[in-house]
Amino acid sequence: MCEVNAYLRKGNDETLIMEKVYKLxxxxxxxxxxxxxxxxKFIKVPxxxxxxxxxRMIFVEPNNTP
Amino acid sequence: MCEVNAYLRKGNDETLIMEKVYKLxxxxxxxxxxxxxxxxKFIKVPxxxxxxxxxRMIFVEPNNTP
Structure with missing residues (x-):
């Protein structure tokens, strides 16, 4: 069994967006x-x-989001 | 601690391509x-x-690879 917390990185900051993810x-x-x-959750950033x-898994918000 | 085996799926078949992956x-x-x-390993399929x-993590070979 394995669970991963998902974070969104913006610049130098990381925000926890979901705990204990078991499926992607x-x-x-x-x-x-x-x-x-x-x-x-549906994630649209890479x-x-x-x-x-x-x-840990890390999604990154692009610098220049329209 | 968490480790994942990586598989490549082609049609209905799955091939183990790497064991005990700890980083992606x-x-x-x-x-x-x-x-x-x-x-x-560098993986170029989705x-x-x-x-x-x-x-388990699964990469999929597209049907129509050139």
Whole structure:
């Protein structure tokens, strides 16, 4: 069993956006994440890194979002 | 601690491409995965799913690769 916390990085800041993600799916340019509490989120910014050993995944907000 | 095995799906078949991945990074349209044995691979086909609870990530070979 493995769970990962999802963070959104903006500049030097990281915000926790979902805890205990157990599933990630990509589809048509967006990423769906789902956690053990039955919550789901659709992420439209790029996935940058997953550190499985630290139970962290990081999405990055581009600098110039329209 | 969390480790994930990486599979490549082609049609109905799945091939193990790397065991015990502990890190994934995306950069310029490709994905770098690295495992506990110091191996790394650069993956150019899309990441489709990660099942953290099953310690599996799945890349999918498009049907019509040139």
């Amino acid at each position: 799916e990509t589809s048509e340019g967006q990423i769906r994440i789902e956690n053990l509490f039955g919550e789901q 996935l940058k890194e997953i550190h499985f050993d630290e139970n | 990074e995306t950069s310029e349209g490709q994905i770098r995965i690295e495992n506990l044995f110091g191996e790394q 990441l489709k799913e990660i099942h953290f609870d099953e310690n």
